Structures are given as C-alpha cells and as structure tokens.
C-alpha cells in the first residue's frame with residue numbers, strides 16, 4: 063500500500079491493512095453525543111504549563127503541519143483525568159477544504175472547520191515512543207481544541223504566519239524563540255469531554271487519554287485559508303486530513319461540565 067494518507071487509494075478505509083487495530087474497540091476520533099455523555103464531578107481542572115522553547119521547528123510532514131521542539135523543556139500537563147504529569151511533545155492540526163468539515167471529533171454530528179491537537183506523554187515512561195507503546199490508555203494525553211472561523215487568533219498568528227514557509231511536504235522552519243504557546247490556551251481549561259482512545263493516524267495505537275474542549279477557539283478566515291494552501295506529499299491540498307468518527311463500543315465519555 064502506498065504510504066497512508068487521506069486520498070481514495072490510501073485513506074482511512076485502507077489503514078486496517080497495515081494497522082489491524084484500526085478496527086479495534088478503542089479507536090479515535092468519535093462523535094461526542096451530548097445525550098450519551100456522563101458528568102463526572104470528580105474531574106479536576108487541567109493545568110498546562112508551557113515554557114517557551116529555544117529550539118522548535120514548524121514542519122510539514124506530509125499529513126499535517128506540526129510544532130515540534132527539539133527536546134523537552136519542562137512543559138507539562140497535569141490534573142483533569144490524569145493521575146500523573148505528562149510532558150509536552152508536539153502540536154499539530156487537522157482541517158477541511160471548506161468551513162463545513164475538517165475536525166476529527168464531532169459534537170452531536172457537527173464538524174468544525176479544524177481541530178488542534180496538543181500531544182503529551184506520560185512522564186513515568188523514558189520517552190515518547192515508549193509511552194506510545196506502553197499499553198493501555200494512559201500513555202499519551204492529547205488536548206483537542208475545535209477551531210471555528212471568527213476573530214483573528216493572535217496567539218496562533220506566529221504559527222499561521224509560518225504556514226507559507228512549509229507549504230510543501232518535508233519542509234520546516236525554525237520557530238522564533240519568543241513564541242508563547244501558553245497564550246493559545248484559554249485562561250482556564252474547564253469544560254471538556256474525556257474518554258479513552260487512540261492515535262487518529264497510523265499506527266492508531268490505543269494509548270490516548272483524550273481531552274476535547276467544549277469551547278472552540280476562533281481563527282480568522284485568512285488564518286483558515288493559510289491551512290488550505292498547504293500541500294501534501296502527492297502535491298494535492300492537505301485539507302481533508304481528518305479521520306471519520308469510529309464506533310464507541312462500550313466506552314464511556316465523561317464530561318467535566320453538566
């Protein structure tokens with residue numbers, strides 16, 4: 063099979079051939095159906111502490127555009143449904159070719175135009191790779207933020223301004239060291255859905271504690287258009303780099319809000 067992608071000949075319906083876990087019982091994304099979620103008063107607020115990175119790249123890896131520091135710097139996530147501290151690894155995006163599609167998770171069947179993932183790994187592991195392979199849903203913690211079109215997002219502007227420099231697959235740029243990742247996050251990380259799931263791209267490992275925020279972030283139409291100018295490894299627009307929802311099977315989706 064050609065390397066996996068999102069086209070007709072290598073998209074999500076093909077992934078099970080190389081990754082049989084694609085048909086597993088803990089796959090992501092899912093449709094977050096409000097009538098089926100359960101409020102959990104035990105869910106604490108989340109705390110993300112992001113320290114500015116001196117050496118980070120913004121890159122096009124052929125299936126997303128990704129902010130990737132060269133090494134950890136003490137940026138971490140704690141609280142919420144998490145029992146231990148998780149180290150920040152990277153953030154990346156999924157988006158559509160128009161405003162009616164693009165997010166991976168859905169809310170009562172509604173898709174947003176894009177979704178931002180902040181990926182963290184369980185610090186009791188020696189490395190990110192070990193955390194992915196650690197077995198069970200506590201290897202990674204991924205924060206999902208829906209993006210909707212509205213006001214310009216000043217915190218994301220340093221990143222969306224770099225997009226034209228990583229238009230082609232395999233390109234990367236250095237991110238200015240004064241980039242403030244913390245500013246992307248809402249002031250308080252409340253009101254989220256959480257459930258046990260997987261990576262949404264191959265290898266689709268079922269190692270993720272998903273934390274998806276109810277409140278979307280806003281980006282301007284121009285910022286959305288910047289994503290839509292990105293090209294994948296086949297020279298086609300990368301938009302549409304989202305996996306459709308997977309069956310919930312017998313998983314519970316908990317909410318931190320009533």
Ligand SMILES: CC[C@H](C)CCC(=O)Nc1ccc(S(N)(=O)=O)cc1
Pocket residue numbers: 179181190191194204260261262263264265
């Ligand atoms: C061990 C190597 C590692 C599996 C491959 C590199 C990697 O980071 N994959 C990854 C990360 C996050 C997501 S998502 N979209 O946030 O679920 C999907 C795939």
Ligand SMILES: [Zn+2]
Pocket residue numbers: 154155156179262
């Ligand atoms: Zn993702």
